[in-house]
Amino acid sequence: DGGITQSPKYLFRKEGQNVTLSCEQNLNHDAMYWYRQDPGQGLRLIYYSQIVNDFQKGDIAEGYSVSREKKESFPLTVTSAQKNPTAFYLCASSDSPLPPHNEQFFGPGTRLTVL
Amino acid sequence: GEDVEQSLFLSVREGDSSVINCTYTDSSSTYLYWYKQEPGAGLQLLTYIFSNMDMKQDQRLTVLLNKKDKHLSLRIADTQTGDSAIYFCAESLWHTGGFKTIFGAGTRLFVKA
Numbered sequence: 001d002g003g004i005t006q007s008p009k010y011l012f013r014k015e016g017q018n019v020t021l022s023c024e025q026n027l028n029h030d031a032m033y034w035y036r037q038d039p040g041q042g043l044r045l046i047y048y049s050q051i052v053n054d055f056q057k058g059d060i061a062e063g064y065s066v067s068r069e070k071k072e073s074f075p076l077t078v079t080s081a082q083k084n085p086t087a088f089y090l091c092a093s094s095d096s097p098l099p100p101h102n103e104q105f106f107g108p109g110t111r112l113t114v115l
Numbered sequence: 116g117e118d119v120e121q122s123l124f125l126s127v128r129e130g131d132s133s134v135i136n137c138t139y140t141d142s143s144s145t146y147l148y149w150y151k152q153e154p155g156a157g158l159q160l161l162t163y164i165f166s167n168m169d170m171k172q173d174q175r176l177t178v179l180l181n182k183k184d185k186h187l188s189l190r191i192a193d194t195q196t197g198d199s200a201i202y203f204c205a206e207s208l209w210h211t212g213g214f215k216t217i218f219g220a221g222t223r224l225f226v227k228a
Contacts, residue, residue: 042220050213
């Protein structure tokens with residue numbers, strides 16, 4: 001059963017702590033993405049990776065870091081430098097970063113709350 | 116500039132048609148997408164249309180594209196309570212370093228029984 005999984009579904013963190021969100025896909029997709037969703041707003045791109053061992057900053061990369069050591073995994077670390085980290089985080093993947101195969105498939109999301 | 120705009124709310128009665136509208140600003144869009152998000156879940160790709168097409172139909176869903184006005188719409192026929200969700204319009208366009216997908220803020224569809 002192919003798909004994208006994110007864990008955990010809910011995550012609580014104290015201020016000043018780093019936390020890592022997991023994203024795994026078994027779709028054999030080359031490209032992976034991290035988005036942040038805030039209430040009443042669209043998705044904002046944090047980081048993306050077009051191929052393993054490569055990644056680029058999106059529109060709101062400050063305070064976040066990623067790695068892409070394996071094709072199927074794209075973990076996101078929310079660092080203490082991120083000023084307002086409470087949000088819903090969505091991971092996505094696409095077969096290719098280029099059309100016509102760059103339609104994105106999403107995981108179920110992780111809701112991060114900073115206490 | 117890159118921007119995708121949608122109205123925030125739409126309310127319809129069960130059995131009626133829903134029409135969700137979207138405008139985009141970049142004429143170099145290649146593909147345009149509609150996604151559905153149910154509460155607490157990720158986005159589910161519903162359908163997409165290539166920028167040189169005017170219309171695409173897929174069961175209860177009809178996508179209309181007016182490239183001159185940069186207007187995209189999603190029509191849901193015979194709307195059901197299970198269609199209640201947030202619907203996102205998105206465009207894929209060339210950006211420095213590769214293609215980028217820009218999402219609208221989403222339209223929340225309420226279906227009244």
